[in-house]
Amino acid sequence: METIxxxxxxxxxxxxxEIIEIGICDLKGNVLFDERIKPSKNNTRWPDAERIHGISPDDVKDCRTFPEIYRELASILNEKNIVIFNAGYDTKLLRQSCANWLLEPVWKITGE
Structure with a gap:
């Protein structure tokens, strides 16, 4: 099974x-997905997080929403070993982003 x-x-x-950016690569460094995402609450500011990652609401206002990337994301994540540095946090945010848009997570992340 491929590891990403x-x-x-x-x-x-x-x-x-919510998630506002997702990056996925394989173990050779090939980028499989790298996209900013417009959150469901698009008029909200996140100054504390912005100080950490530098992504402002203006940076994502014209990006696709989570439902628009959902199927593509699922096709990349399904049937893969997924390495996540902060797995508990990132998997929680994947579930939250799905819930915000009334979507079911259609992938299984080992160790959740």
């Missing part, structure tokens, strides 16, 4: 926050 590496940037740490 996933990382996210988010609007914050709370239960209402």
């Amino acid at each position: 590496i996933l990382d996210t940037e988010t609007t914050g740490l709370s239960y209402s926050d």
Whole structure:
């Protein structure tokens, strides 16, 4: 089974926050997915998170939304070993982003 590496940037740490960037690569460094994502609450500011990752609401205002990348993301994640540095946090945010848009996570991340 192929192993891939996933990382996210988010609007914050709370239960209402969302993913605003997802990067996925394989173990050879080939980029499989690298995209900023417009959150469902697009008028919200996230100054604390912005200080960390530098992504502002203006940077994502014209990006695709989570539902628009959902199927593509699922096709990349399914049936892969997924390495995530902060797995508990990133998998929580993947679930939250799905919930914000009334989507079911259609991938299985080992160790959740």
